[in-house]
Amino acid sequence: MGHVDHGKTTLLDQLRKTQVAAMEAGGITQHIGAFSVHLSSGNRITFLDTPGHAAFSAIRERGANVTNIVILVVAADDGVMKQTVESIKHAKNANVPIILAINKCDKPEADPERVKRELLSHDIVCEEFGGDIQSINISALKGENLQALSEAIVTLAEVMELKADPAGLVEGTVIECRTDKGKGPVTTAIVQRGTLRKGAVLVAGRAWGKVRLMFDENNTMLSEVGPSMPVEIVGWKDLPSAGDEILEVESEQRAREVVDWRTDVEEEERIQKDLEVISAKQHEHREAHRKTLDTFYGMNWKQKNSALYKTSRHLIPQRTSERITDDNPTVPLIVKGDVDGSVEAILNVIDTYNAEEECELNLVHFGIGDISESDIVLAETFNGSVYGFNVNANKTVQQLAAKKNIPIKLHKIIYHLVEDLKEELNSKLTPITEEIVKGEASVLALFDVTVGKKVTQVAGCRVQKGALEKKLKFKLKRNNNVIWTGCLSSLKHHKNDVQSVKMGVECGLNLDDDDIEVKVGDEIICFEERTISRKTSWDPGF
Template identity: 65%
Template sequence: MNWATFLMRQVRIITHTDPTLVANYLPFPIVGLQLTWPNARFFATKQGKSPGQIQKVKPNRDKQEVEIKQRMTVSALAQAMNKDFDHVFEALLNTSLDLDSLEPHTILEEKWIKEVVKRSGMKYKWAKLVETKERENKDIQPRPPPDPSVLVPRPPVVTIMGHVDHGKTTLLDSLRKSQVAAGEAGGITQHIGAFLVQLPSGEKITFLDTPGHAAFSAMRARGTLATDIVILVVAADDGVMKQTIESIQHAKKAQVPIIVSVNKCDKPQADPAGVKQQLLAHDVVCEDYGGDVQAIHVSALKGDNLLELAEATVTLAEVLELKGDPTGLVEGTIIESRTDKGKGPVTTAIVQRGTLKKGCILVAGKTWAKVRFLFNENNCTVKEAGPSTAVEIVGWKDLPSAGEEIIEVESEKRAREVVEWRCYQEEQDKQKEDLQVIESKQQEHHESYKKEREPLAHLSWRQRKSALYKANRKLMAMRPSEKVEPQDLCLPLIVKGDVDGSVEAILSILDNYDAHDQCQLEVVHFGIGDISENDLNLAQAFSGTIYGFNVGVNKSIQQMATKKGVILKMHKVIYKLIDDLKEELSSKLPPCMKENVIGEASVLTVFDVTVGKKKVPVAGCRVQKGQLDRKMKFRLVRGQNVVWEGCLTALKHYKDDVQVVKTGMECGLSVAQDIDFKPGDEIVCYEGIESPQSISWDPAF
């Protein structure tokens, strides 16, 4: 084999290839090189052979420099070389590297990176390593336990828990002589209420009233984490229910003692003893059964035995010897947060340590506050709040989330440092999570890629590429307007609530939504506060619906929503909001077709009728049930199998064409298709009826 024949074989391998790669496949130096695209024709000679016949090309001494790293992806290397993926792929041809699994995200080893650069006629240099300085931790932590000498007695923090509509809020109304229950939407508590009650004997108790509805599980959990004693309200006529059991579990998890308040004992069907027996199944043993849990029979509506319940609470608090540290920096827990028109971001918090005053610098989550005002449960300003005091805090830069821990810092500068560090830490954690997701997707894609190419493993790279192109040629040739995409049913939502806990509860319910093949649910935006113009713009952009919970909407916003075609749905009770949402989801579903059987007939005999020059088979039938209507659809059933479905071409009673044949009458019918009727076949006449679908989602209320 002479050198020219060998050269042409090498050229065939790399036809349509970057000319700069050609020299790496030739067994001798090149003096002259000429390329005509796309049909590559090379003219080369050995150095010193017939130099006058070919134009000499001086080699370029200034080679392009490529910055490389020890581990680079194919796409990163191609970008550094200012080339594409195919260039890197072709540069690795005729090497021991498995090219079947080579993809843009594949990480190359150092030797292959150098080989690609070398074969591309370039030279490499190592990229400078940027030293990343580890950032100093600027976070703040709660103080160590206090010195017992500074501790002073403090009021107990008592959480009222139990099932919905068992009388929790009515019980608190009677204790503080107010009418909160009358103002609650639907008669159920949908927020955590925190306030201080002073008994006639002089003792003070801070009460937390948690919602009993199933949607507010997270609120009840927060209530137990910030409390000393749990009063479990159980209706004497209803007994232990689902949220009663959940409240017991929250109290046990937080290791908080329980006092059982058996409410509604004034009702004729009340059974307090039965309630205490039911509690035994959940490891709540009352004193009547030899346990240490106090059980007080009360009537919140009539005010019976409320003083006894308060005394039982004070007695248990004395046994617990509750004390607090009123000195030093403040620590507390946010019970609820909301946005007020006049006050801005507002939080309801329980002070657990220190004395909160106006001007204190507080940090909670990723925001901070310089306290401007403090309000008590009666919306009156207070100068300070000590341990176990429930207070509203005004002065936050942004709205913190309910459940966040409050810690006081020395200065605004220190508060900003803490917030910046926490935001940085959250960003780093998010990057790690995103990296894990990316790696998982890459692995999934790689496995899918290998599986797709297994049937083509025996082909060369170019043959595989051609086969894949042919397989997808029809789709690739189609115009975008011709491609039919399956229509995805989707309901974009914007959720606005009055407080953080309410929005949290709604989003928690929506997280349990599993659409499968039904309508998708997408929360475009959620927030706290009244409906704004920005909400309308978002809803218009996404063709979504705005659901408001206990929030307001002024007339100008309503008019703007009507003009933009945005639907506003305002609710004050959470289960009504969810019911409305289920109806809207169901309305998005296409109607399903249902069959309504009109009549049934049996084939008695089969005969032929001559129509023109053609013989048409006719089935002689008797109607057994209902009637046969020529306008409707028909089905021929033989045994358990459906032989034919469609419409009739003729329906006759004796020799007359008829529209309807009723029960007991005989008739003859024929169809357009060549159907082999047999005696004993069943003829079913039916009509298709569109029926609205209902979403199968169960929020488990």
């Protein structure tokens, strides 16, 4: 665990001699991965590679709860960062011991001692400071000192006497889940007790399945899986949720009974919560009604009618404001992700949305798997957009979306998806019109000028600031109050029509509104209107 881009996946690549980091979008891990590493000493360690990005907090917490040991990876040049602190908190909440791996020690700006000092404030005390946290300086990129890290893990595991029973019914945890076109619902899991074999009947959350196929992280088919081994399980009837506990049961009938019972319990809990909300609302209405009756105490019927009328009249603007609120711009969206953890991370980001007064964000639907035609139809119904994370939309779906003018926005990096969503929110906000003052003039005298048979009033002015430009808009101010806004019908300098008059120059001008009477001492303000795009105040935190 650790902060984004501190080298967690590169470290695993060196231990496994693979190139996972190079294949990650943007070089950033965006899923939780489970890998089994065989050390030269003959020991085998299962690693969970968790994302370091801020959006994947729930995945990191889930990873900490499953593991026996947390390797805290901190870059020697960056030091302790936000997700480093969060990872420490998750490890402590799960009561899991920590080994500190200070990475990127090959860099000239690396300062491992500074990292250790910074961690002291987070109650991570290394052995050289009298604590019990093992600290190893490494370079994941160059493969330096990884043997010492492996030995530290094995030593701590021996001290903790980590053991599991390979006999009995299987117990495990769902690490990640997804829908595969050929395999159907697929889960990545860690077996924590027992030995998993083909044909085993499993229950996880409100889903059950009979194991048809099992694969390791290299997509090699397995016949059995023992404790602490990562495995990809095929055969689920429905997709469980990441973090669900896996239990083996004796038969399919028993699995159905367990799932039905769990579904009934959840439904009862939901109904109970709804009843509590209804009860609270009823109590609130009763209290409001009682207060209303208290205000009528001692009144005759005429006074009561008068008070009721005043109460009703007071409610009218509230109803109007409610109608105005309903007219607020709305962004309906559908979210599809490749695995449960990805969708969970995006929903957690959306949960932080707090700018409803600017624009409503309406999550219409979310799910796992590629974007389908039904997603496009649903988006058309709500006039929304479809956001996909690490998924695809086939040609038929894209043609349907183009025909119905439904935007499909596909992303492989989560903060790009969030930035795209913020841009869509910004586009819905009404632009602000800003007035930029270009010039100011004061009225020194008034003249009546005859044009044909019509007598018009001309204001003799001197430009005090900037310049007056005939093509722009003007304001007439008297005693600091704006009494007119509009355009000029004429702007003259020495009887000549001009388009602009600079500071210090006298001019004559005529307003385009004959009903407005100009007086000596009035101010003429020349201004330009400029439209500025608004930006949402929502800050997702990264």
